[in-house]
Amino acid sequence: MLIHVDRESRTPLYLQIKNQIRDMIFSGVLSPGFRLPPERKLAETLNVNRSTVLNAYHELKADRLIESRVGCGTVVLEPHSAARGQNAPFACPEPIHWRQFFSVTSSRQQNPLLQDLMQLLHRREDVISFSLGIPAVELYPISVFQDIQSEILKKHGQATLSFLPTEGYYPLRESISRFMRKSGAAVSPEEILVLSGSQQGIDLAARTLIDPGDVILAEEPSFFCAVQVFRSAGARVIGVPIDENGMRTDLLESFLARYKPKFIYTIPNFQNPSGTVMSPERRRQMLNLAYSYRTPILEDDAYGELRYEGQPVTSLKALDQHGYVIYLSTFSKTLSPGVRIGWLAAARPVIRQIVMAKQLNDIHTNSLAQFVLDGFLRRGLFEQHLQMIRQEYVKRRNMMMDALQKSMLPGVCWNVPEGGLYLWCRLPERIDKSTVLLMRAIDQGVTFVPGEAFYLEEQGCNHIRLNFALQPKGVIEEGVKRLVKALRETLVSTESLEKEIKAQTNPLF
Amino acid sequence: MLIHVDRESRTPLYLQIKNQIRDMIFSGVLSPGFRLPPERKLAETLNVNRSTVLNAYHELKADRLIESRVGCGTVVLEPHSAARGQNAPFACPEPIHWRQFFSVTSSRQQNPLLQDLMQLLHRREDVISFSLGIPAVELYPISVFQDIQSEILKKHGQATLSFLPTEGYYPLRESISRFMRKSGAAVSPEEILVLSGSQQGIDLAARTLIDPGDVILAEEPSFFCAVQVFRSAGARVIGVPIDENGMRTDLLESFLARYKPKFIYTIPNFQNPSGTVMSPERRRQMLNLAYSYRTPILEDDAYGELRYEGQPVTSLKALDQHGYVIYLSTFSKTLSPGVRIGWLAAARPVIRQIVMAKQLNDIHTNSLAQFVLDGFLRRGLFEQHLQMIRQEYVKRRNMMMDALQKSMLPGVCWNVPEGGLYLWCRLPERIDKSTVLLMRAIDQGVTFVPGEAFYLEEQGCNHIRLNFALQPKGVIEEGVKRLVKALRETLVSTESLEKEIKAQTNPLF
Known part of the structure; x- marks a missing residue:
């Protein structure tokens, strides 16, 4: 039994001894029935007064962690019953069968x-x-991040650990807005919501928009985690076929007329899993159909920046002049998945409503990560x-x-x-x-x-x-x-x- | 018009020029109708070949960002119509009325x-x-965090930016398990789920357990964000009165019999908002009632570590020997809210099920924050x-x-x-x-x-x-x-x- 006493600590010696013995009992180092050394002996070993050890044992007895037994000395009790504070018996129930308690939606997963x-x-x-x-681990810009991080911790101190508005760190919202403007989407910082990854955006958008029984149109095949989220929110997901130019807009109108979906979910750039890019013509057609059928579009652009060949195609968000498109993107596919930052760009009423859902979900995204990412963007290092x-x-x-x-x-x-x-x-x-x-x-x-x-x-x-x-x-x-x-x-x-x-x-x- | 050419960059000069002009158009620095300098002039200013500027202008024209007009030279076009890639008109819809699209649950918020x-x-x-x-901002352990952070970034490098299992960084789960054992709750690392704040735990538990129409019992008054989450999941929340010893367990049985709740939500330590502590007797009574009525308990222990006077009372989780208690806590009230880390401790079937919900919500919690917090706990700095x-x-x-x-x-x-x-x-x-x-x-x-x-x-x-x-x-x-x-x-x-x-x-x- 190894006990260490620190004579310079503010914690009284008897309490130091008591706490260490208690921890050893709870962690199982001292098992039930173990005989503690006699008080005098422990006092000698630790070079403390006997009364100090007496006090420690006294407290442990009061907590029902140890007891004195005639002829046995002082022995350790069963810690769980001890932890109860009293020894009266509990009702002895059947073990709980958790499966019976899971919600219908959850059980389906x-x-x-x-x-x-x-x-x-x-x-x-x-x-x-x-x-x-995820992207290649060995290419995460770790040393650059390290530099920015120490700079930011020095500059902003406590603020990097403090709370932020649910919408996100305002300078980061500005940086993202500037970044989006470069590819033609005139989105203001107020129209941007910082997310803990774009998966969160899919989830929060689903909760904000979907009523049970709603239909969502999506490319088929499509990203399964999005489909699962829509289904969890009670939606029926209907697949629209794709070809090498993305979702087949020649078929889309009949789907819109028949199913009256709550929204269209699409991954126009390097679609997951098929890798196809929706052609500019199709994008225009999709938007015109969305306008005619008054149907919003959830544009998931996780991969858009990863273009290696050919000309970039303007995003639906940039093409849309009427606020129909909710745009999602992320730094998980370009920078690092562990930083867990994505964003959503949409008309202000949408941002306001989704913010309420985020508030009840994770309140806001990790503060330091937002500060560091903003530093990364502002220094032009992302490009x-x-x-x-x-x-x-x-x-x-x-x-x-x-x-x-x-x-x-x-x-x-x-x-x-x-x-x-x-x-x-x-x-x-x-x-x-x-x-x-x-x-x-x-x-x-x-x-x-x-x-x-x-x-x-x-x-x-x-x-x-x-x-x-x-x-x-x-x-x-x-x-x-x-x-x-x-x-x-x-x-x-x-x-x-x-x-x-x-x-x-x-x-x- | 300020253009900067970098002769050492890998990007060809003509592209550098093109991109900078494009950015200025999109960001509004160059407005529609602005006359660009003649090619020869710009070439002289930048000290590049005329063909370089010609190529840049050519690309910008292809993108419909600029056009040559007889007698006017080269002028900037309206960037949004330009961004469309084509100039054919869009259907001109009514503005979208987002309120019509929000789900019933969301609209209630x-x-x-x-x-x-x-x-x-x-x-x-x-x-x-x-x-x-939240706790006092000026007391966040910023310099300690800074030290641990640089140590960890050096030691673990890329891993601190990479993905982690949804359950959390295993060493952190170990550290939290050890921490909980100290106050008597024998929870293994496998029974711990790292959360992006304990609010996320309330949300994920609600989604995993609540079917529309379920009843949840809670102290009244109680933490409004929890109540809102339960209601969003479709539950009816019924208040059980409290007095200076916490939830009135003398009334609880009649509530359990009448409402058959899905679970009981309680904040036994320094209840939010009333500050009361549920007495040891009441905790035993609540558990016995939970067992008799086969009703799980969601124990929200956000404030338990903030005891200034009196004896700690053993948590429901530590008292419970039958896996009925789902325990939630957080570092937001003790360490810093910006780090956004909390945890949930429960029987393994519950962890497995809630992990599926977290996977669809934010996949996992910020990696670096988990590494750093683990370092903080392992060094004994949290105590x-x-x-x-x-x-x-x-x-x-x-x-x-x-x-x-x-x-x-x-x-x-x-x-x-x-x-x-x-x-x-x-x-x-x-x-x-x-x-x-x-x-x-x-x-x-x-x-x-x-x-x-x-x-x-x-x-x-x-x-x-x-x-x-x-x-x-x-x-x-x-x-x-x-x-x-x-x-x-x-x-x-x-x-x-x-x-x-x-x-x-x-x-x-």
């Missing part, structure tokens, strides 16, 4: 695919992730960083395509995305559930996101989403090798399974 | 009292706040900090009580809270809506939270909540002076109003 993948990657460092939707990662990611995209090409797998093909993070990769048709392939891939030490995750109804899907930007040279090639191995195994086993089925069924028919 | 108070305080630095529920603020806050409590005492206002009295942040102050009965007093107080330059905010039904209330810990010596006295002045004015005006009413009504009756 049974498929935490992303969560499982994230946990897997934290447990197994040998697994190469092509699955996470520099974007240039750097664009140059790197396009190389990685090419490396992944080369590696896949070299594997010479028949029936495997992919888009060539002009930007973003993902290769949307089609596998041979025999692989109709890419989740099966995922199990084999994990065995091989590589992960991806199975295509069926992005579809609204459960259905077979021979696509997978690969993040080409996350892994550095060398690792990309190794990951593709593992993936190809898993794929070959799956193909062989489905082939033999097919043969088997054929063999079994042929005699019968 | 019409009283953003807290938000208004926060914004007021950010606008007017001369106003003394006794209203915000030191708690000792320091406890010593200071009890002084401030006494100062505020003294100042109120000295004002000699008849009919004003208050509790003497053993901890927490608030004085729950009763005013003369004539003041039946303290919101009216608040308007006068703001005029005088002081704020508080009017008592009616904490009641479930709209009702008169002659209580106000004063944060005694937030302001330093001197400011407390000045704030009380202003408050007393506002109170005297209100009393006089209600008195004269009463006289007037009497004078008017007497002849009639």
